[in-house]
Amino acid sequence: MRVGVLTGGGDCPGLNAAIRAIVRKGVQECGFEFVGLRDGWRGALEGAVVPLDIPAVRGILPRGGTILGSSRTNPLKSEDGVARVRETLAAYEMDALIAIGGEDTLGVAAVLAGEGIGVVGVPKTIDNDVTGTDYTFGFDTAVNIATEAIDRLHTTAESHSRTLVVEVMGRHAGWIALHSGIAGGANVILIPEQPFDVDQVCAWVEDRFKIRYAPIVVVAEGAVPKAGQMVVKDSSLDEFGHVRLSGIGEWLAREIADRTGKEARTTVLGHIQRGGTPSAFDRWLATRFGLRAIDAVYERDFGTMVALRGADIVRVPLSEVTVGTKGVDPALYAEFGVFFG
Amino acid sequence: MRVGVLTGGGDCPGLNAAIRAIVRKGVQECGFEFVGLRDGWRGALEGAVVPLDIPAVRGILPRGGTILGSSRTNPLKSEDGVARVRETLAAYEMDALIAIGGEDTLGVAAVLAGEGIGVVGVPKTIDNDVTGTDYTFGFDTAVNIATEAIDRLHTTAESHSRTLVVEVMGRHAGWIALHSGIAGGANVILIPEQPFDVDQVCAWVEDRFKIRYAPIVVVAEGAVPKAGQMVVKDSSLDEFGHVRLSGIGEWLAREIADRTGKEARTTVLGHIQRGGTPSAFDRWLATRFGLRAIDAVYERDFGTMVALRGADIVRVPLSEVTVGTKGVDPALYAEFGVFFG
Amino acid sequence: MRVGVLTGGGDCPGLNAAIRAIVRKGVQECGFEFVGLRDGWRGALEGAVVPLDIPAVRGILPRGGTILGSSRTNPLKSEDGVARVRETLAAYEMDALIAIGGEDTLGVAAVLAGEGIGVVGVPKTIDNDVTGTDYTFGFDTAVNIATEAIDRLHTTAESHSRTLVVEVMGRHAGWIALHSGIAGGANVILIPEQPFDVDQVCAWVEDRFKIRYAPIVVVAEGAVPKAGQMVVKDSSLDEFGHVRLSGIGEWLAREIADRTGKEARTTVLGHIQRGGTPSAFDRWLATRFGLRAIDAVYERDFGTMVALRGADIVRVPLSEVTVGTKGVDPALYAEFGVFFG
Amino acid sequence: MRVGVLTGGGDCPGLNAAIRAIVRKGVQECGFEFVGLRDGWRGALEGAVVPLDIPAVRGILPRGGTILGSSRTNPLKSEDGVARVRETLAAYEMDALIAIGGEDTLGVAAVLAGEGIGVVGVPKTIDNDVTGTDYTFGFDTAVNIATEAIDRLHTTAESHSRTLVVEVMGRHAGWIALHSGIAGGANVILIPEQPFDVDQVCAWVEDRFKIRYAPIVVVAEGAVPKAGQMVVKDSSLDEFGHVRLSGIGEWLAREIADRTGKEARTTVLGHIQRGGTPSAFDRWLATRFGLRAIDAVYERDFGTMVALRGADIVRVPLSEVTVGTKGVDPALYAEFGVFFG
Known part of the structure; x- marks a missing residue:
């Protein structure tokens, strides 16, 4: 099985930790091969790929940023975007795709999953505003x-x-x-x-x-x-x-x-x-997300996203992310009024 | 209402953040007065107290350790321990007690609650081994x-x-x-x-x-x-x-x-x-625990402990903590085997 | 002997370390008493003072900012400025003054020394632009x-x-x-x-x-x-x-x-x-400056400033500081051209 | 001109910064080629070398340790040590050697220089005990x-x-x-x-x-x-x-x-x-040492060592380092007695 991996949206501490966990587990436990898609959905659209194997992920755990690059390119904004993504997947014989990103990147992933493409999502954003997960990595850093x-x-x-x-x-x-x-x-x-x-x-x-x-x-x-x-x-x-x-x-x-x-x-x-090295929590969360994303791919449970619930990693439908941004509840905000002034 | 506060067991980053939140909310929103018990249960046993008001908690949020001191004194180990704790509470006219500590401190709190003393527990330990809560503060630091x-x-x-x-x-x-x-x-x-x-x-x-x-x-x-x-x-x-x-x-x-x-x-x-300044997460968690412990005291919901579940703070019976240490699940440990070697 | 201490200009990590060293050595070894002047030269002009003894300097070593406050008030800008400084010194029976500051603060100190006031200077600035010293504290942080x-x-x-x-x-x-x-x-x-x-x-x-x-x-x-x-x-x-x-x-x-x-x-x-806690170097340098400033006061070697030369602390005339800002030498800058581009 | 570079003794934050500066300036300004000797003098003894060019030094500035490896091997301890070092230099056509190390490594360098080998020394040690320089890099970290x-x-x-x-x-x-x-x-x-x-x-x-x-x-x-x-x-x-x-x-x-x-x-x-990333000061000092070591090689001023004097980098004879360890002066130690107790 060949799996594409991409990171989309703003960069975020923990992306490399997630990529490393995906590759380590995919190669060592499942015998997968990987293709790195360059700069988020741009790589999927334009067929820009980089090699992604165990040597490529050595030493990247503590490093901020993403070795795959990132962009805000949205394939749904061009008429033939979905078709071009399909072409790239076919050209490089990818059977599945792991998309690591925030609301936008995962929203695209949800649409592609609806079109029958085998996608698993991994939520990330420093803003912590992705619905369906208690926290995203990057936020703690x-x-x-x-x-x-x-x-x-x-x-x-x-x-x-x-x-x-x-x-x-x-x-x-x-x-x-x-x-x-x-x-x-x-x-x-x-x-x-x-x-x-x-x-x-x-x-x-x-x-x-x-x-x-x-x-x-x-x-x-x-x-x-x-x-x-x-x-x-x-x-x-x-x-x-x-x-x-x-x-x-x-x-x-x-x-x-x-x-x-x-x-x-x-x-x-x-x-x-x-920027910079992720906090311990973000490395932990990103690593766990990466490991569990491989489980989802292995089980061909596509159209799903890994998510944190309490101390557990669960799987939720990718569509959950599309209901909108997760904001601060007014009741939570009000709890802290005692510290104002 | 007068409320005693104590910190027991090993010191832990976030204790001061919890004390500050307790006093700020207790005084400003509930009109409570506070008494600081010195060195954990030792203060309750021996009537060793310190003043605890808003000026006393200024500037302590980022500081490690505990302004109240700590010890591993266990009042249940002396025959008249419970009676002496009662005397101290009476002498200083305390209507309730907030006990911040790990398994041992909270175990004592559970027994005292069973004896009719108005106790609310706040879990802390750098080891993260308290049952009933996803995480304790101190651990992240x-x-x-x-x-x-x-x-x-x-x-x-x-x-x-x-x-x-x-x-x-x-x-x-x-x-x-x-x-x-x-x-x-x-x-x-x-x-x-x-x-x-x-x-x-x-x-x-x-x-x-x-x-x-x-x-x-x-x-x-x-x-x-x-x-x-x-x-x-x-x-x-x-x-x-x-x-x-x-x-x-x-x-x-x-x-x-x-x-x-x-x-x-x-x-x-x-x-x-x-030692040292707590991480942002520990300050956040300790602050939230402190605020919610005041809610429990205000509602006279004694014999309970505040706890983290996902992103929420809940209340659980203090007795939950006495079932034993929360260890690492073998299945969780096994997930990471891919990184060994 | 009673000694006034003031911190002027922008705040700078290490000020508290210097104040602490001054007071510790002054009190313990020389039997001095201290008066803290509030907000730099403003305190000297307006007679705004704060107590400054050993308990006042406990625990301040690792803290940024200055417990004495700071301002950019310049007594030389008001006609009767020098006279008013003299009045404040007389009113609080100060025999000498330690002025901690950058070019402006030390420039004022140099003028006052010229007027016969017993001043010793301690250079500080995050910009490292004070002449006469290899480095100032605050810069390394x-x-x-x-x-x-x-x-x-x-x-x-x-x-x-x-x-x-x-x-x-x-x-x-x-x-x-x-x-x-x-x-x-x-x-x-x-x-x-x-x-x-x-x-x-x-x-x-x-x-x-x-x-x-x-x-x-x-x-x-x-x-x-x-x-x-x-x-x-x-x-x-x-x-x-x-x-x-x-x-x-x-x-x-x-x-x-x-x-x-x-x-x-x-x-x-x-x-x-x-802002924030000073680096180890700045704590070291500020402490050494503070200790040596006391030596200068003890020896009544006024009109001088402590300064770093290599690994040694020396004393230079306060007037040295008034020759102007110490900038980056073009030859030094040119050394690094190899890294540009 | 081909120049060998080695790092000997205990590892130390800043070694990579020095190596990078040496290679960047040597290649870009002097047209030198470089050979990396593996694990300090062991590489020189055994002819263990690694490529050392600009791509090899990209991104290493903030990293602790040394990309060349280190050891405590001392070529003077084997009878034919000096001859074997000469052979390695000849085999790889090295015209000069830059040895980065502490007292032991530089002591060997001094002997080799005495034997006519073109060596330039760069002092490093976290202990700061090398004579002839105000500070060594690694110490500040x-x-x-x-x-x-x-x-x-x-x-x-x-x-x-x-x-x-x-x-x-x-x-x-x-x-x-x-x-x-x-x-x-x-x-x-x-x-x-x-x-x-x-x-x-x-x-x-x-x-x-x-x-x-x-x-x-x-x-x-x-x-x-x-x-x-x-x-x-x-x-x-x-x-x-x-x-x-x-x-x-x-x-x-x-x-x-x-x-x-x-x-x-x-x-x-x-x-x-x-271990770990060097402080800003150590990166600065190591970089300056590296740049100036190239000047010494370029001028064929062998048998010398770069050293810090105040804010300047100077050159001193390598033999200076062999007079023994630079300890803390009792007078300096005594200055701090006021803080004891």
Whole structure:
């Protein structure tokens, strides 16, 4: 049996650990051969492949990124995309495909499975927003990096009596903001799922200054203020009339500074959240996902995705992932209100 | 309502995070007062208390250890232990007790609950061997530290073509060994739940050398060889005739060196696994446990323990913890056989 | 003898280690008493003081920031500044002052010493741009943080075949950029001391892509392109006609993307470079500086500054610091040209 | 010109960074070719070589260990050693040799240089005990690892009111113990250069307990008590009558526990101090050493060694290294007495 493997979407710590587990178990226990598809679905569309055997996966467990490359290419966006994927599979005699990715990559996998292609999915995303699994790998690493950054920022905030706004990843889901904010002892945490009230944020900031500590505000990049609170000034428009703001963090710091009269600064963590060596948990989870994906292929249980439930790895239909992003439940968010201010 | 809080057993990263969450929510949302019991059950026995209010818990979230101190004192071991605990509670007008600890501490809590004392338990242990909860806090930090150490040892093993044996914590359960061994890319992992075959270990070591890589062997401190394999030489007995071995790691390294004829060294990670700042996951879990323990006290749902199930915090009877240690399932261990050798 | 201590300018890992060493040695060996001046020269101007004794410095060695607070207040900017500093010293019966800071803080100290005030200086700055000393504390920590970030960015750059521009601190001196860029294996390093040629930068970027690796460009915040290369578009002006650019990193990434036609992203490390626990070297250096500053006070050798020369701590005139910023020598920078592209 | 490169002695973070710099500059700027000698002087003796070109050094900068392998083989110990080294050089047409190592490796290099072989030395050792250079690479990483471990041990020591003895590397020189002990806030630091008084150690331990903090004792593996203080009990002898002690740390912890009546534990850091990714400083220093070693080869300035003086890299005669180990000066050690107890 020949199995193709691809990694799609944003890169994420743990991808290499998953690839290694897939190849080690597939070759050693099942006698499979593997084909690496280059740059996610692009490789499947264009027939761009790389060799993938045991020597190729030696030493990659602790390395971030993906040896297969990644892209956001979506084969469903071109009319003959599915046909071209089929051609690539035929050309390289692949009997099955393991697709490692987030909502988009797995959504494509679900469609292909519906078309009769033998696909097994492995969920990954630093944002932790894939439905059907308790956690995805990459998330724990991102949260650890953001928490360590917040730890560092506390000392500089205290030393200068200033508000520090930390913008973390999370366009649609606030998981990184919530976990790192709680772990880092933030005084305000703002997530995309709940439009925030700038007045309330400033009140919390003032509360913090009153007890002579400096506030840390953690904001997910996708968080937005309540309707009407973000006034766009003329000067914030670019040559096409689009709003030009570096991001919500910078906007918020300016508002806080204007309203409280005290200095406020922004730090945008950016890509360091998704790079570098994976945490132990992410290596463990990615390895277990990889091993179990091979079980699914071996049993030809296609159209499924491996998932974490408690301490167990289970299999769920790939279609589960397509119901939409898994966001932070308002009830969960509300539990932490005691730490705000 | 006045609530006593104690931390028992070995110290563990996340204890302070739990204490902070308990006090923050208890004071701010429920109007509780708190009494800190010094050094676990010793404080309850001897009436040793410390003030515990919001200023006392400021800044402790990222700190390892416990501001309340800890000990292995067991009040059930003295005849009047339960009565003395009752006296302390009465003397300081405590209406309830939150006991944070592992199997021993929580076992005592279960007995006291049976005697009508209002106790709520919070599980912690770096060993992850408490039944009734998917994970305990402290474990993730320990695994990260061990994994980072294994990462470091790989390079020195390779450079000198030697076997490195890493002894990690885990007297009764192999969770730290298994997780850090898998995350660290160990070539052999030995756990207390499965007596190991020294011949097999040496065969794996030889396999590794054959492909010109240096083997890393991760061994839990409580792991033992199969019956008859550990020959005790006269010189290994101390003045009382007891076996004197620094530990299983050292013994195993000597056996491997003797049998394979190649250099082998041991590193015993020891107490660095339980100290220092908690990982983001442990801060998150400890905080959530603390918040939910307050809910249980508020609802006077005594005799219960908070526990993790998937991504949720639930409440289980304290008696669950007394069924014994949660070990590594042989089936789970077997999944990773593909990485051995 | 009563000695005032202040920390001025941007906060910096190691300040607390220096304060601790000063107080420990001053009290234990010399019988000094200490007064903490709040927020740098502001405390000296306004008579804002805090107690500073051995209990106050317990546990602060590993903590970033400064327990004394900091500010950029300059007493020389108000006409009666020197007189007011004198008044504060008299009011609290301080016989001497230890000023810990960078070029600005030490410049003030040099002037005050000229006015007969008993001042000893301790150099600190993450930028490493103080003349008269081989290194300042804070720098090594900042370089380690930046290097770790660059390590992380390599993996995400590779996975997506994109250029990553990392903007690090350094308005006037390129030390952080040079050290972290070399340690992190950057492909281009740009420093304030040498205006860069955007065409050359793009050529190096292209060279890197040719061998199928993704380029990392490290740029100091104060680096600038050669005259004429930074064209400011109308839309980059704010309502007052000032150039509005988030920073050189963002500008450069846009230029690289425009000119090479390949994706380029920016990460601005910002304040995480100056926060958090100091590296071992910075704790060592700050401790030694603190101990030797006490020697200078004890010997009433005022108007001096402690400094690192090789592995030794020496004393130099405070006036040395006023000759200007210590920048990266072009010859040193040129040594690393072999790694560019 | 063809140049051989070898790494001898214990492995050390930064070796790969030095190798990379040598090859990059040698090939790109001087047109040199390189031959890698396998496992230090063993490769030179036995003609064991590996290819060494630019692709071979890609990506190795952040990796610990050495891609060339290492050993403690000493060609001067076999009668025809020098002749065999000459033969290997001739067989592979090497015009010069760059030897990277500590006192032993460089001592051999000095002898070979005396025999007319074109050798340039690069000093490395985690122990920092090479004469002629302010610092060697590897040392800073080891100190950072030990300091981080001490930071972790503080919390577990406090939580249980116990003494923790940390044994760090350093058979002949106490640099790692002194730097990590000072950086980690140890209460006692013991180094090989100064036999210690167990009574004094116990007095310091008691002092620490009096103020209700738990003592941390850092001891170099080569430290010894004053004459007569180490009583060897019968039971500590092995079958050959040799003293059987795991190490000085374990012995000392037992003595402290016996004499103070309070619990004491040992942690032996061992090989994790020399493995893993190098610190930023070590990557910088190793890179600079590598670049300058090429200059020396290019200028045919053989019999020399590169060395750090302040912030500069200089060249010194290889013979300097043979005057013996660079230990901690008693005056320097005495400076830190204020922190003991």
